[in-house]
Amino acid sequence: MSWQVKRALAYIAEQPRLSAQHVAGELIRIEVEDQPDVFAVISAVNKVDAATATSYRQEHPEMDFLCGYRKTCVWPGDTIEYLQRANIGWGSAGTLTSAAFDGEANTASHKTYFFPDRLLRQYGRVKELSREYDRIYRVTLKTGTVLKIGMIADYEPNADAVRSLWDEFGPVDIVWNINPNGSPSLEAIEAGIELGCEVVIWEELKERLRTA
Amino acid sequence: MTAGEIAAHLLGSCRSLKQFDAYMFGSTLRGIGEDVDILVVGSSGDALSQLKQELQAAGEFLPLHILYMLPSEERRTNFVTREKCVQLGLVMVAAEI
Incomplete structure (x- = not known):
């Protein structure tokens, strides 16, 4: 399991009403009380370019949210457009947990x-x-x-x-x-x-x- | 990695840190947290550029969030005291005790 997935699971475990499990590769599943489960890819890249986002989507078609785990992660405009058209939320770990709570993982953008x-x-x-x-x-x-x-x-x-x-x-x-x-x-x-x-x-x- | 291990890793990997005052603050000192907050206080210029490269390499497998401040900015904001920043060297030593 990659370092960022380990840290994300540990971070989510600290949040009330949330739990998460590793699924495969960089994909995790988050369970939230009274909300649908969220499939999220936890990426450690410094910049999520469109090719990277496309690759994650091909590898994990069930992805609801793409998380750039590094606080310094950069999202080019074409990546943002691609993800929004594909009904995939995007942003930081904080954005992911907020979106999971609100049941809005597919439409959330970096908070x-x-x-x-x-x-x-x-x-x-x-x-x-x-x-x-x-x-x-x-x-x-x-x-x-x-x-x-x-x-x-x-x-x-x-x-x-x-x-x-x-x-x-x-x-x-x-x-x-x-x-x-x-x-x-x-x-x-x-x-x-x-x-x-x-x-x-x-x-x-x-x-x-x-x-x- | 624990806070102490991270401090030791950074001090061991980034030789240019000797030219700056470096601290850890935030949730990593208390547990896991979302990321690892580091404060670097010192002048801008070539040494800082070199340090940024070293920290980027050292942070390949860590979610580092590094705040760089000029000494005057730190004094004005009193950031070290306000955010209860701990010098990296002390974080490392405390973990070894």
């Missing part, structure tokens, strides 16, 4: 990015949204302005978080601290200025989108 995604999609000045990665969006406003936005979920994003986002995903116009209680450090804002982007919270982003 870290769920509300920011909704905020952007429902913001009236946004004309078009292209999700390049779980945390990277290309936003076309009704004015025609195009902005690339990167998200950081930390409570207190620091300079390294901003630089790492830039290094990993390329230049962005805006770094959005999506933690609702978050507050970027002064060093994070300064790192953004050095790189050439703004580091903002939602209220500031709204204003930026309103005036861009």
Whole structure:
């Protein structure tokens, strides 16, 4: 049994009303009181590309949810589209357990990015949204302005978080601290200025989108 | 792996850690948890880039969640005290006792 499956089973065993068993390979079955069982693949990859997701689905057609067990796991936009079309939930271990509790494993998406995604999609000045990665969006406003936005979920994003986002995903116009209680450090804002982007919270982003 | 074993593994695998202050915090110190929270405090630059590579290799079979902070950020947030971070060396030694 792989290390991440062992850890996932141990993690789920700590959760009330949940139990889980190893099925085969990276597939586990989660049993929840008053909800359908969930078949989930627990992956240790750093990036779940579309080929990887397709391979998991071929190997385990019963898969309800694909879990990227590493907190740093990255989900490209085409993978997300593929999984959503296939009625397979995706995201972190925390997303998996929440979705299992709610009986929504097949439709769940990474809970870290769920509300920011909704905020952007429902913001009236946004004309078009292209999700390049779980945390990277290309936003076309009704004015025609195009902005690339990167998200950081930390409570207190620091300079390294901003630089790492830039290094990993390329230049962005805006770094959005999506933690609702978050507050970027002064060093994070300064790192953004050095790189050439703004580091903002939602209220500031709204204003930026309103005036861009 | 226990918290002590993880600390020993990281200290043994990542030579560049000597140039930084490294801590463990969060649920791994109390049990299994979802992932392994590590705090690294130090300057950015080549040494940090090297350390990131070493930690990525060392974390191949571990769900490491690593937070990198500048010393000024740690001082401002008082993160080590607030999150009850424990130095990796102490985590390792405590496990050996």
